[in-house]
Amino acid sequence: MAEDPRDWTDETKLVRGGMARSPHGEISEALFLTQSFAYESAASADARFAGDAPGYIYQRFSNPTTQMFEDRLALLEGAGQCRATASGMSAVHVALTGLLRAGDHLVAGRALFGSCRWIAAELLPRFGVETTFVDATDLDAWKNAVRPNTRAFLVESPANPLLEVTAVGAVAEIAHAAGARLIVDNVFATPIFQKPLALGADVVVYSATKHIDGQGRVLGGAILGGEALMTEAYKDILRHTGPALSPFNSWVLLKGLETLELRVRRQTENAAKIADLVAAHAKTREVRYPGRPDHPQAAIIANQMSGGGNVLAFDLGSREAAWRFLDALRIVDISNNLGDAKSMATHPSTTTHRSMPEAERIAIGLTEGWVRMSVGLEGAGDLSRDVSRALDAA
């Protein structure tokens, strides 16, 4: 009997999903670095343009290497369709603008990646879309924010930078009762530990720049959802506005997916050890890590995530202490990326979240003592030694 790839475990999907071999039988997926495609006849060009015959037309629409990346990620996510984009931000931008038009209303969690927040707060209003920001952990806040013209909800869970977690299923129900679609930015959870579509979300977005590459090389993004919604909301906007992912980057990300599960699990083991070490240190006021029982939304995490992920945040009490910690690190880099093989730590209030108005930073609990750390693949002993020494210095 033929194998149905949808029945495979995630590990098998990540290695073999979406593979479309050329007649050469290559083992490693081929890189089709081509913009356009030749047709056998004028009639076959006509049929392809009409959408009556399968086949590629132009790299801005699709490409065989990009298609393999999209099919592999769709299989992993359990989505009807995946569309790759040039960055995580183009994925978030198109995910929103494909669903919204002038006069519509968006409700968004107030703790968001800086650029996502800028789109919701600054860009969408220019086109007649209003946004209400809510405390994403408060279900009544989502309900109360709904207006007759609410068409979309946007949430990041766990959220940047303090790892706040939202009950995805409950928020999906509120969205659907309001006639709105729920978009989940699933970067921090990764597709290994959380499947928002299965929890009730309509659209999932990724920055593939993070764990999916995971080795610091390329930008990439993805939008995933059911086949009908993906076609209706996103097919034309993707074709005509041009956020296509380069086939080279698709190829890098396709190979990144092969080792995603291994890397994320090892990073998560390391992160759990670092979180415990940081929590036990006298200089630490508070630790947030979705894998610890003292996380404020631990009960929700147990319901919807199968692992804590590789990012933690901790409060050292002041900007001075946080900076002393960062400056004392000898292995971990000071950098704002995350999901990488290399561990990195950052001071959100002076970097990723510096453009957020101070009152809003305080509202999400982001005071100047917080450090965010993305734990990588180095040896746990080396990382522990580096972090302990830096905490002593803080």
Ligand SMILES: *Cc1c(COP(=O)(O)O)cnc(C)c1O
């Ligand atoms: C990094 C990130 C993005 C943006 O992705 P890019 O690939 O940098 O454009 C969006 N959302 C979250 C949660 C991120 O961490």
